Every structure is written in C-alpha cells, then in structure tokens.
Amino acid sequence: MPMHIGEKEFSSRVNKGLEDDFMRGAVRSAQGRLQTNRAKAADELGDWEEWRYLGQEIRQHTMENLDFYLKQLSEKVAERGGHVYFAETAEDANNYVKQVINKKNAKKVAKSKSMVTEEIALNDALEEQGCEVVETDLGEYILQIDDHDPPSHIVAPALHKNKEQIRDVFKDKLGYTNTEKPEELTLFAREQLRKEFLAADVGITGCNFAVAESGSFALVTNEGNARMVSTLPKTQITVMGMERIVPTWEELDVMVSLLTRAAVGQKLTSYVTALTGPKDETEVDGPEEFHLVIVDNGRSKILGTEFQEALHCIRCAACINVCPVYRHVGGHAYGSIYPGPIGAVLTPLLGGYEDYKELPYASSLCGACTEVCPVKIPLHEQLILHRKKIVEDEKKSGFGENVAMSGFGIMAGSSRLFNTATRMAPYLVTPYAKDNAISKGPGPVKPWTDIRDLPVPQKERFRDWFKSRKTGG
Amino acid sequence: MKVSLFITCIGDIFYVNAGKASVELLERFGCEVDFPVTQTCCGQPAYNSGYHEKTKAAAINMINSFEHAEYVVCPSGSCAYMFHEYESLFKGDSKWEEKAGKLKQKTFELTQFLTEILGVEDTGAEFHGKATYHSSCHMTRLLGVTEAPFKLLRNVKGLELIDLPNRHDCCGFGGTFAVKMSSISEQMVDEKIEHVEETKANFLIGADGGCLMNIGGRIQRNEKSIKVMHIAEVLNSRGEA
Structure with missing residues (x-):
C-alpha cells in the first residue's frame, strides 16, 4: 500500500500522536497561524463566498467533462513535442518514470513537491533501481534527510517538527553548526540544494493545475524550487493526478487565487511557474525533453459516484488547518499521506476500507472543514456517506454497534417503547448513580464515563412535568 | 401563536x-x-x-x-x-x-x-454572574444561527458576558464520536475547558444539550467550579442566580 504510513493499527497511531507533546505543540501553533492568515486573506477579497461558488462551479464543470479536457491537454502537450503517458495504477506510473530515467542513464533526480508522487511512492521505486532522488521543497528535504520521515501535512509536510528539531536533523545528518533560526536553517538548506539542482539529470515536478487549452502546467511555490527543477535538468517529468486540470487560463486565475489564499493566506505565492512543453528553438531555458504522466490510481472509479466531489480538492489543506481532530492526533495518525478531513474522505476511496475504515469516524462532524473549503466540498457529509457505506453496503461496522443501533432505531421509532425505556432509565442506573451523576457506567456507557460524568436520568421527565402542569391547571 | x-x-x-x-x-x-x-x-x-x-x-x-x-x-x-x-x-x-x-x-x-419569528431581543431576564457562551458547531455552521444567542444574552440584566477564546472549536462531543474516539474527544473537551477557564467565567452557557453534557460532565469529573447552564434557563431567569 504505497500511500500508507506508520503502524498498521489506527488506535496505536492515534495514541502515538496524542502522546507526542512536541508534535502537538508544533501543530497547534502552526494551525493558529494558518487559520488567522487564511481568514484574513479570504476577507480581503470582500466576496469570498462568491469566489467559493465560482471555484466549486469550475471544479464541477471540469470533473463532468474530464475526458474532454484530458484529451485536449494531451493533444496540446504532444503538439509541443512532449510525451504523454496515462498510468492506470501507481505501478504503471512508476514503471514509466523508471523507463525514462533508464533511457537517459540518469543518476540523480531533483524533485519539487508533489503529493501524487508520495501517493504512488515514486521515490522508493527510483531508489530501488539505484537512482538518487533529492527532494527540493524545504519541508520535504528536511523529512528526506531525517531518514524519510513521512509527511504529516499536504502543504507543509514537516509541520509536525519544530525549529529545534529541524536544527537537530541538520546537525546530525549534515553537520550543520548554526542556530535554530529559520533564516539560518533556510540559508543552509539553500546552499545544499543549489548543488543538487545543477547536478540533476532529470527534474520531476508535481502539478497544481494543468491548463487544457494550452497544455501548460502551473506550479505554485514560495521557494522557487519548482522553477529550478523545471528549467535546469535536461529532462523533465511532470506527474499529475488526473483531476488536477482547468479548462483555460481564465479558470487558472480563479483557482490559483483560491489556492494560495486558502492554503497559506497569501494573495499569491512568491512563485507561480507555468511550463509549456520542452523548449523550442527560440527558447534558451527549459528542458530538452518533456514527459507528462497522468495518474489514475483509483480516481476514475470515484467519478460518477456520490464521492465525485472529493475529486474537486485542490490540495490547499485549509480543512486540515482547522480540524480539531488533526490538531490533537497529528497527520501521521491518519496512516496516509493524505491526512485530516480530506484525507479521511480520500484515503478510503483510493486505498480501500479494509485498511482505512476508521478514518471516516475520526471526526466529530463539527463542519469546520466544510466551512473553509475553497471549492465547497461538503467534507463532513462525505464522511457520513462513508460511514453509511461501511455500515450498509460493506457491513463492516461490528456486531456490537450494529445491535445497539438496531435497538436504538426500534426504540426511537416507537413512542410506546421510548416512553417505557425513558421511564425505567433512572431506576436501571440507580446502582451506578451517586450525587446525581454516574461516574462509572456499565457496558455501552463506559467509554463515556471513562473520561466524564454522565448526568442521572430524571425521574420526573420533561414530559411528566408538562403533563402534570397541564392537568394540575 | x-x-x-x-x-x-x-x-x-x-x-x-x-x-x-x-x-x-x-x-x-x-x-x-x-x-x-x-x-x-x-x-x-x-x-x-x-x-x-x-x-x-x-x-x-x-x-x-x-x-x-x-x-x-x-x-x-x-x-x-x-x-x-x-x-x-x-x-x-x-x-x-x-x-x-x-x-x-x-x-x-x-x-x-x-x-x-417573535422579534424578541430582550427577554426581560435578570441573571447576575460572569459567563461565557459556547457556540455549538451544528447550530452555527449547519443551521446558520450565529447571532441570536448573543443578541439575547447581551440584554440580560446583570450578566457579564465574556468572549470565549477559539469559540468556533468543537467541544469534542460529536455524538457517538465522544465514545468511539473517546481519547481524542477527551483532548478536545479539555482544550475547550482551558479556554473557558481563561475567561474566568463562573458560568458556561450553551444552547445544545449534547455539548453541555460533554463539557459539563468533564468539568464535574475534574471537580472544577464552573457551572454549566442551558441558554433557556438564563433567558428565563429573574435574578435568582
């Protein structure tokens, strides 16, 4: 399972997260900062809600006509002399990239940030055949140096580390001697990376948005590394999820505005790089050879289902940055390179319920994710849909819960049974009640009372009071 | 009516x-x-x-x-x-x-x-105390009721209403989430209570029984002195707090 990270059991991953005070401190402060910046950048536009509607419409239109736009995109890329490969699976995609690299006899690959290559575990595949892969996004670079620590966030992959930890990684692995000041750390990384850009035989980039009308690719960064990766090496490979596409430059404008504001609270990032195929005779810069790998890896199975909106995601991480569950457990607890609310929706779709059936339950359904999503994906509703599927179609909900919910359903559906049960309740819990509270509850009540008291059901229920009040005058 | x-x-x-x-x-x-x-x-x-x-x-x-x-x-x-x-x-x-x-x-x-519907903003209530209000998620985000509780509470005589920091954060109830993912829920409710304590309020007012049962139950378990009240009780109060 390429996109899987960490231990197998969901509960062990959660416990590990909850016990990691450093991580939780780092996540908490990053979330606070990102939330404030996002809100400010959204307000600045003045009509953020209308932008969201527009974003939603663009994504919906594109998904409904995805076959058309993918065809247009690949034709345009081919017209410009690029090579296009449709990869049905992660393995297909990796094999194609390996083949290109073998043909070029490449020893070193420089990569800019890409979630889809994490999803298909491209680095592992290339390293297996003896190719050196260098991540050039600062966050990814830190993680790679730190013995391939997996990303915990889709925009800020090293969000779980604080600056002291980063200093220690650089010190232990690269002999860094300066302080934990971000400026010094960044300068050091920049010096290391500059050599790598120049030495790389092949550059691999992800893709924020492909523009179908011109066969172009937009990459959004604050470090400029994507520009280096896509201009210095002689061969360039761009890997994209098949849904990462906009019809024209006009829609790109809207989507980039939504992305940078929602992701990092910026009007625009420092660099927005747009690439169109290999360089032609009139151009000085750019790669001599260009390959586009379009990855399906389960996406086409989502099209046309009740989960299609999950494909609208533009990977801004706004939902992750507001999620209280993510704040406490951290990204690694999700067991997937896609964490947080969007990860809880997307991961089971791409990786299956067998490995990820707990994820849709890792949410209190507070709706904070749905509220901030710049393309209006109803994330918490998608989580309920997953639960419905797990319960009603897959029948994976567990015997105890199923019995309890059947009992609940019957009781709540019958006023007579409900009336009897609620009248009996105070008497049934008498052995457990003390000072009008239950602190050690039996059976199904136990997980509740493990951490909090439960009020005692009242002998005079509201309905009894209302009735006596009426009859009493 | x-x-x-x-x-x-x-x-x-x-x-x-x-x-x-x-x-x-x-x-x-x-x-x-x-x-x-x-x-x-x-x-x-x-x-x-x-x-x-x-x-x-x-x-x-x-x-x-x-x-x-x-x-x-x-x-x-x-x-x-x-x-x-x-x-x-x-x-x-x-x-x-x-x-x-x-x-x-x-x-x-x-x-x-x-x-x-009734056009009421002042219920004529009188309640003496320092309180903060917990905005529940479904009521604000899904039902879209954001201002009504504040309008009404601001007109309660004697009530000192203090803003709850991070008030849009979920308290960790989430129905079955509270029991299915109780270790995560515990961290969420503790964080909520920390914010309530920051306000130095004596009363936590809410408009949803589920949230109140969760926050109140945890407050009681940890023997804190904050009293949890439903907004209807405050709005109906006649100075007897």
Whole structure:
C-alpha cells in the first residue's frame, strides 16, 4: 500500500500522536497561524463566498467533462513535442518514470513537491533501481534527510517538527553548526540544494493545475524550487493526478487565487511557474525533453459516484488547518499521506476500507472543514456517506454497534417503547448513580464515563412535568 | 401563536429545567405551547453513524408527531438541524421527502425562533454572574444561527458576558464520536475547558444539550467550579442566580 504510513493499527497511531507533546505543540501553533492568515486573506477579497461558488462551479464543470479536457491537454502537450503517458495504477506510473530515467542513464533526480508522487511512492521505486532522488521543497528535504520521515501535512509536510528539531536533523545528518533560526536553517538548506539542482539529470515536478487549452502546467511555490527543477535538468517529468486540470487560463486565475489564499493566506505565492512543453528553438531555458504522466490510481472509479466531489480538492489543506481532530492526533495518525478531513474522505476511496475504515469516524462532524473549503466540498457529509457505506453496503461496522443501533432505531421509532425505556432509565442506573451523576457506567456507557460524568436520568421527565402542569391547571 | 415543542431526548431525560424554562419563555411572549407526546429522539446518533435505514422509523415517527404543528421549536441547534436532514434521508421517496420538506420549513431552534419569528431581543431576564457562551458547531455552521444567542444574552440584566477564546472549536462531543474516539474527544473537551477557564467565567452557557453534557460532565469529573447552564434557563431567569 504505497500511500500508507506508520503502524498498521489506527488506535496505536492515534495514541502515538496524542502522546507526542512536541508534535502537538508544533501543530497547534502552526494551525493558529494558518487559520488567522487564511481568514484574513479570504476577507480581503470582500466576496469570498462568491469566489467559493465560482471555484466549486469550475471544479464541477471540469470533473463532468474530464475526458474532454484530458484529451485536449494531451493533444496540446504532444503538439509541443512532449510525451504523454496515462498510468492506470501507481505501478504503471512508476514503471514509466523508471523507463525514462533508464533511457537517459540518469543518476540523480531533483524533485519539487508533489503529493501524487508520495501517493504512488515514486521515490522508493527510483531508489530501488539505484537512482538518487533529492527532494527540493524545504519541508520535504528536511523529512528526506531525517531518514524519510513521512509527511504529516499536504502543504507543509514537516509541520509536525519544530525549529529545534529541524536544527537537530541538520546537525546530525549534515553537520550543520548554526542556530535554530529559520533564516539560518533556510540559508543552509539553500546552499545544499543549489548543488543538487545543477547536478540533476532529470527534474520531476508535481502539478497544481494543468491548463487544457494550452497544455501548460502551473506550479505554485514560495521557494522557487519548482522553477529550478523545471528549467535546469535536461529532462523533465511532470506527474499529475488526473483531476488536477482547468479548462483555460481564465479558470487558472480563479483557482490559483483560491489556492494560495486558502492554503497559506497569501494573495499569491512568491512563485507561480507555468511550463509549456520542452523548449523550442527560440527558447534558451527549459528542458530538452518533456514527459507528462497522468495518474489514475483509483480516481476514475470515484467519478460518477456520490464521492465525485472529493475529486474537486485542490490540495490547499485549509480543512486540515482547522480540524480539531488533526490538531490533537497529528497527520501521521491518519496512516496516509493524505491526512485530516480530506484525507479521511480520500484515503478510503483510493486505498480501500479494509485498511482505512476508521478514518471516516475520526471526526466529530463539527463542519469546520466544510466551512473553509475553497471549492465547497461538503467534507463532513462525505464522511457520513462513508460511514453509511461501511455500515450498509460493506457491513463492516461490528456486531456490537450494529445491535445497539438496531435497538436504538426500534426504540426511537416507537413512542410506546421510548416512553417505557425513558421511564425505567433512572431506576436501571440507580446502582451506578451517586450525587446525581454516574461516574462509572456499565457496558455501552463506559467509554463515556471513562473520561466524564454522565448526568442521572430524571425521574420526573420533561414530559411528566408538562403533563402534570397541564392537568394540575 | 401555537408552538409545538420538540424537547429532544436529552432535554426530556436529563435537562428538564431547560425544557421548563423554554416553555415559560415561549408563554411569556404569547405562545401557546403544545407538547406532542408521541415524540421520541430525532435519530441523529444512528444517522451520523451511517445507519440511515435504521434512522427512518425515528424520522417517520417525528414527522408524524409534528405533522399538524404550526411551528416546531427546539432548545437544541443540533437536533433542530436533524429535522432539516430528513429530506436527504428520504431522497427519492416522494411521500416522505415532501413531508420532511414541510417539517424543515417550520422547525426553528429556540433562540432563532425568539429573535427571527417573535422579534424578541430582550427577554426581560435578570441573571447576575460572569459567563461565557459556547457556540455549538451544528447550530452555527449547519443551521446558520450565529447571532441570536448573543443578541439575547447581551440584554440580560446583570450578566457579564465574556468572549470565549477559539469559540468556533468543537467541544469534542460529536455524538457517538465522544465514545468511539473517546481519547481524542477527551483532548478536545479539555482544550475547550482551558479556554473557558481563561475567561474566568463562573458560568458556561450553551444552547445544545449534547455539548453541555460533554463539557459539563468533564468539568464535574475534574471537580472544577464552573457551572454549566442551558441558554433557556438564563433567558428565563429573574435574578435568582
């Protein structure tokens, strides 16, 4: 399972997260900062809600006509002399990239940030055949140096580390001697990376948005590394999820505005790089050879289902940055390179319920994710849909819960049974009640009372009071 | 004006005083309050857990119970919103979808009803104390009731209302989430209580029984002195705090 990270059991991953005070401190402060910046950048536009509607419409239109736009995109890329490969699976995609690299006899690959290559575990595949892969996004670079620590966030992959930890990684692995000041750390990384850009035989980039009308690719960064990766090496490979596409430059404008504001609270990032195929005779810069790998890896199975909106995601991480569950457990607890609310929706779709059936339950359904999503994906509703599927179609909900919910359903559906049960309740819990509270509850009540008291059901229920009040005058 | 009270299962069994206060408040503003005795639970625990088929009997019972109501008023934003969900529960079943649509149109959360329908902003309440208010997620984000509780609370004589830091964060209740993911829920509720303590308030006011049961239960477990109250009790109070 390429996109899987960490231990197998969901509960062990959660416990590990909850016990990691450093991580939780780092996540908490990053979330606070990102939330404030996002809100400010959204307000600045003045009509953020209308932008969201527009974003939603663009994504919906594109998904409904995805076959058309993918065809247009690949034709345009081919017209410009690029090579296009449709990869049905992660393995297909990796094999194609390996083949290109073998043909070029490449020893070193420089990569800019890409979630889809994490999803298909491209680095592992290339390293297996003896190719050196260098991540050039600062966050990814830190993680790679730190013995391939997996990303915990889709925009800020090293969000779980604080600056002291980063200093220690650089010190232990690269002999860094300066302080934990971000400026010094960044300068050091920049010096290391500059050599790598120049030495790389092949550059691999992800893709924020492909523009179908011109066969172009937009990459959004604050470090400029994507520009280096896509201009210095002689061969360039761009890997994209098949849904990462906009019809024209006009829609790109809207989507980039939504992305940078929602992701990092910026009007625009420092660099927005747009690439169109290999360089032609009139151009000085750019790669001599260009390959586009379009990855399906389960996406086409989502099209046309009740989960299609999950494909609208533009990977801004706004939902992750507001999620209280993510704040406490951290990204690694999700067991997937896609964490947080969007990860809880997307991961089971791409990786299956067998490995990820707990994820849709890792949410209190507070709706904070749905509220901030710049393309209006109803994330918490998608989580309920997953639960419905797990319960009603897959029948994976567990015997105890199923019995309890059947009992609940019957009781709540019958006023007579409900009336009897609620009248009996105070008497049934008498052995457990003390000072009008239950602190050690039996059976199904136990997980509740493990951490909090439960009020005692009242002998005079509201309905009894209302009735006596009426009859009493 | 005739109002049918949807008391919620939590309100019927645990928070009886909040229900009494709701009735008295509504009557004070000229409503004739009716309590359809066949009402049970809205079915939200099953619905949100994915048991949609098993939710239908509860939903049908509730739709029938309130079929003849002029207005349905509920002292819980989350349960009121569940009535709004029935339409999608019965999607494709035209008979019940239509009935669900009608129920949705006439269902209101208590503070929403007081401000939007009755036009009340001052309930004439008097409550002496320092308090903060917990905005519950479903009421604000899903039902869209954000300002009504504040409008009403600001006019309570003697009440010092302090802003709750990070007030849009979930308290960690989330229905079955509180028991299914109790270790995460515990961290969320503790964080909420930390923020409540930062305000130095003596009272935590809320408009949703579920959240109050969660935050209040944790406060009680950790033997803290903050008192948890339903907003109806505060708005109906006459200075006896």
